[in-house]
Amino acid sequence: MNKSLAAHAAAAAAALSAGTAVVATRFVIGETDPISLVFYRYLISVICFAPILPMLWPRAGLDAIAYGKIAGFGILFFVLFPWTFNAALQYNPAARGAVGLATIPIQTLLVATAFGRERLKASKAMGVLLAFSGIAVAFGAAAFARSDGSYLAGDGLMLLSGLCAAISSVFGRSTLMRHGPLFVTALAMAFAVTALAPFVVVKGAGAVLPVFSFRGWMAILFLGSVAGALQFSLYMWALRWLPPTTTTLYLTLNPITAMVLGIALLGERLTLELVVGMMLVLVGILVGSGLHSAWTNSATAKT
Structure with missing residues (x-):
């Protein structure tokens, strides 16, 4: 398997893991607040990275500019992105949030094109x-249903969340290529945890060990390890080898996976809209990612 094909697989695996993270979050979000949940999730991720971080550290060290870029990347992708996403869901239903999440590839394409990072x-x-379109079909009935409340604040926060992900994916790629995806991910998460710590302490959650149920602790540990350190390592590694728009395109698998797991684990209902939406998402990924070209090149290299 060549690196391009492996990067496609890593991006898909990261997106599928993100879908499981949505379900895990639903198990624990009632026991804490969004900021604290993000903090403890990434704190566990940093603990997972701690044994290997010294081995990943560049021999030549880092200058102030490199530290600043990685810190900025961490604040944007691991603080502002999840915070605005969680905050948006306080105003909008989850289905509308799924449609908002699907704007990330669109925003990434616009940002990358506008700044000459992609053709x-x-x-x-x-x-x-x-x-x-696949996400809109799968979630549209619930996302765009009439409501007495206004979705303006939630939509604005969701678009801001997508913009944070788009900007960090486009402009963080050069840093990932220069210093390595694992190192940048680990250090960026450490900066994110450091930035979040004062807010958690002020809330009173950081003064003592948090209190979660057994199910809550299992969800937190899963979110920090498999859906944290591993998931983002895969995503950043894919972003190292694939264009930002291609990598973020796989994120449209996230809400589809969450809905499928909701059917399997939470007894939710399978609908025709989900089936059609899933097919559109898969076709969109096949058309837009260049996966067929990577597969053809890999097959050609073997012959």
């Missing part, structure tokens, strides 16, 4: 739109 190709644009 705008018809196949990539078509793939992004197909994947977004």
Whole structure:
């Protein structure tokens, strides 16, 4: 398997893991607040990285500019992105949040094209739109249902969340390529935890060991390890080898996976809209990611 094909697999695995993280979050969110949940999740991730971080540290060290870039990446991707996403869900239903999440590849494509980081190709644009359409079909009935409340604040926060992910994916790629995805991920998470710590202490959650039920602790440990350190390592490694728009395109698997797991684990109902939406998402990824080209190149290399 060549690196391009492996990167596609890593991006898909990260997105599927993110879908499981949504379900795990639903198990524990009632026992804490969004900021504290993000803090404890990434604290566990940093603990997972701690044994290998010294081995990953560049021999030449880092200058102030490199520290600043990694810190900025950590604040943007591991603090502002999850905080605005969680805050948006306080105003909007989860289905509408799923549609908002699907705007990340669109925003990434726009940011990357506007700043000359990627060329705008018809196949990539078509793939992004197909994947977004799949999410809209799967969640549209619930996402766009009439409501007495206003979704303006939630929609704004969700779009801001997507913009944070888009900017960090586009502009963080050079840092990942220079210093390595594992090292950058680990150090960026450490900066994020450091930035979040004062807020958690003020809330009173950081003064003593948090109190969770057994199920809550299992969910937190899963979110910090498998859906934290491992998931983001896979995503950052994929971003190291794939264009930002291609990597974020796989994120449209996230809400689909969450809904499938909700059916399997939480007794939710399978709908025709989900099946059609899933097919559109898969076709969109196939068209927009260039996966077929990577597979063909890999097969050609073996012959």
